[in-house]
Amino acid sequence: xxxxxxxxxxxxxxxxxxxxxxxxxxxxxxxxxxxxxxxxxxxxxxxxxxxxxxxxxxxxxxxxxxxxxxxxxxxxxxxxxxxxxxxxxxxxxxxxxxxxxxxxxxxxxxxxxxxxxxxxxxxxxxxxxxxxxxxxxxxxxxxxxxxxx
Amino acid sequence: xxxxxxxxxxxxxxxxxxxxxxxxxxxxxxxxxxxxxxxxxxxxxxxxxxxxxxxxxxxxxxxxxxxxxxxxxxxxxxxxxxxxxxxxxxxxxxxxxxxxxxxxxxxxxxxxxxxxxxxxxxxxxxxxxxxxxxxxxxxxxxxxxxxxxx
Numbered sequence: 001x002x003x004x005x006x007x008x009x010x011x012x013x014x015x016x017x018x019x020x021x022x023x024x025x026x027x028x029x030x031x032x033x034x035x036x037x038x039x040x041x042x043x044x045x046x047x048x049x050x051x052x053x054x055x056x057x058x059x060x061x062x063x064x065x066x067x068x069x070x071x072x073x074x075x076x077x078x079x080x081x082x083x084x085x086x087x088x089x090x091x092x093x094x095x096x097x098x099x100x101x102x103x104x105x106x107x108x109x110x111x112x113x114x115x116x117x118x119x120x121x122x123x124x125x126x127x128x129x130x131x132x133x134x135x136x137x138x139x140x141x142x143x144x145x146x147x148x149x
Numbered sequence: 150x151x152x153x154x155x156x157x158x159x160x161x162x163x164x165x166x167x168x169x170x171x172x173x174x175x176x177x178x179x180x181x182x183x184x185x186x187x188x189x190x191x192x193x194x195x196x197x198x199x200x201x202x203x204x205x206x207x208x209x210x211x212x213x214x215x216x217x218x219x220x221x222x223x224x225x226x227x228x229x230x231x232x233x234x235x236x237x238x239x240x241x242x243x244x245x246x247x248x249x250x251x252x253x254x255x256x257x258x259x260x261x262x263x264x265x266x267x268x269x270x271x272x273x274x275x276x277x278x279x280x281x282x283x284x285x286x287x288x289x290x291x292x293x294x295x296x297x298x299x
Contacts, residue, residue: 084204094233
């Protein structure tokens, strides 16, 4: 189902440096079944994500994946790295259509360490690309990390 | 053409209940095998009090519970059959737990029309949904940018 690295240990603020790369997440090829399943889970039943006839009709050349599925892959990257409850902000811009059989790789880099609202925070940028290196989503995140002391 | 006088317009509030099974369903559809999303027991074994919110779980609040959304957009003149998703951003203000009951209010916070090189025009509209929990505590802001082709 997933080819990510092992589940992350707890991440501490002191252990993170600006410039650190998040452990890369390589997803399994996207299947039609996955899009049907994602439609049901998310509640986004727009048929251009599930019905090949609609994809042909509106000129996307077959069905395209939900952008939010790809954002979900990046969400998994962040969850694996810092844990879900550390996130303070997570945003992406959708830059390209994703199709069945595409293999998405998610990466990220820490760009900042700072304190705000009494929390030790890191900020970073993230992106998801396909097997050709075409960017599908690009975005940023902020997470609040525990301190060792 | 987007009607700029609609900036600041809010839609009627909606409520959504946070369900463990829906968080698991979303994680499974995404292909995240992390057990913390799959059962309370596994989450507790990993030092979470309960199943945590998957980072993109708020998309379910919108699609499953803000059922009036497209109708409200249509009312202010948006052609909802021509929408593409441009951007999505979540600001997590406080923890959200299973069984919480959230109230969301969606507001049009920005909008503009752009003309493309070929003369076609598109509208770029940003909505913000502010969620509070059953204790009236702000817990999440979700910003969505929609691109509406002519």
